[in-house]
Amino acid sequence: MSDSNRRTGLYDLHIQEGGRMVPFAGWDMPVQFAAGVLTExxxxxxxxxxxxxxxxxxxxxxxxxxxxxxxxxxxxxxxPADVLGLAQGRQRYGLFTNERGGILDDLMFANRGDHFLLVVNAACADQDIAHLGGLSGVTVRPVTDRGLIALQGPAAETVLARLVPGVDDMRFMDLRDFDWQDAVLWISRAGYTGEDGFEISIPDTHLRAFAEALLDNPEVLPVGLGARDSLRLEAGLPLYGHDMDPDVSPAEAGLGWSIPKIRRQGGARAGGFPGADAVLAELTDGPRRIRRGLRPEGRAPIREGVAIFEAEQGGEPLGHIRSGGFGPSVGGPVAMALLDPSLPDGTRLWAELRGKRIPVTIAPLPFLPPSYKR
Structure with missing residues (x-):
């Protein structure tokens, strides 16, 4: 931990719950709690x-x-998304792109009727706010008096409905306001674990009380960054700063689906975003590399930066691991890398781990099917 890192309104609760705090994107955050990453x-x-x-x-x-x-x-x-066509009370996934067609950040944006709510990555928040500050005709206002909790898993609906009746009527990507003890909660049915769940924006005045009310339910455990990463990795979800960055395009990251037809071809709304020419040409012609899933043999995780080769000996790297770790729910290591899109699923490659090459197999993403409530 560092005195220069920021702390969320739940810092003291994390310590009370046995959280092991680490620096993360300028914040002190729990990497795990007493139960441990695997259990979480x-x-x-x-x-x-x-x-x-x-x-x-x-x-x-x-x-x-x-x-x-x-x-x-x-x-x-x-x-490069259909923002104009987003109905009130709904949200979508989107990207900020740069002039070369790389990804500056990924985000969620929601139509709240008279304004949009954006949720952006912590490490990119300041640059994103500055990026948005160049827009005309709008006021950009960072939210500084609310915390954000994600409740994820098959029991999330049952638990949250005990505290906030009506959330069980929501479907995936809905966003609604609810009252809880004189506080207005902004609740979306979304998350980044592959599980059904919710993200709840809560006034700071009620943040700890609401978190404690959730933890009072026997179905709920506090979960740290470690399990958050392994959950999203099993779900085949890319992480900014790893699987995508300013030198990785939407097509390469496997996120072309987030750019709909109305923004790709013909009509007044096609293009018009930074790097549009490069992004749209690559979506049409296909990228030279694309995010692929890998299943290493054995039990040893293969982590970020490990080189991938075509053969057991010699040759130049085909790419490097962008995200990797152990997948507790799939019972083995899983990883993602940017590789040639023409390589079919099932292709055997080699990862160089501590001077020794071990076999890995290209596998379809996600490693674990999602369970969202559509």
Whole structure:
């Protein structure tokens, strides 16, 4: 830990719950709790895990003329997604791109009726807010008085409905406001674990009380960054700064699906975002590399930076591991790398681990099917 790192409103609760705190994106965050990463991971898959994600940036984009379409059109100059077509009370996944067509960050954006709510990565929050600050016709307002909790797993709906009746009517990617003890909660049915679940934006005044109310349920364990990473990796979900960065394009990251037809071809809304020419050409012609899943043989995890080769000896690397670790729910190591898209699933390659090459097999993503409530 460092005195220069920021602390979320749940820091003291994390310490009380046995959290092992580490520096992460300028914050002191729990990497695990007393139960340990393996137990936290499997418990989330079986019941429900509570994650403190208050370090992520929450940002409001408010149209100055009161017309939500003004904000939507402004956001479409930065995000290659259908912002204008997003209905009130719904949210989508999107990307910020740079002029070369690389990814500056990934984010969620939601239509709250008279403004948009964006949730961006902690490490990119300051640059994203500055990026949004160049938009005309809107006010960009960082949210500084709310925390954010993710409740993930098959029991998440049952648990949250005990505290907040009505959330069980929500479907995947819905966003609604609810009252809890005189506080207004912004609740979305989403998450980044592959499990059904919710993200709950809570006023700081009620953040700890709400977290404790969740933990009072026997189905809920606090979960740290370690299991959060293994859960998203099993779900085949890319992580910014690892599987995508300013030198990785949407097509290479396997995120072309987030750019709909209306932003790709023909019509007034096609293109118009940073790097559009490069991004759209690559979506049409296909990328030279793309994010692929890998299943190493044995039990040893293969982590970020490990080189991948075509043969057991010699040759130049085909690529490097971007994300890797042990997948408790799939019972073995899993990894992702940017590789030639023409290599078929089942292809055997070699990873050089501590001077020795071990076999890995290209596997389809995700490693574990998602269980969202559609």
């Amino acid at each position: 991971h499997l418990h989330t898959r079986a019941q429900a895990g509570m994650f403190d994600v208050s370090h992520m940036g929450q940002v409001l984009v408010i149209p100055e003329d009161g017309n939500i379409e003004t904000a939507a059109k402004a956001l479409e100059t930065l995000i």
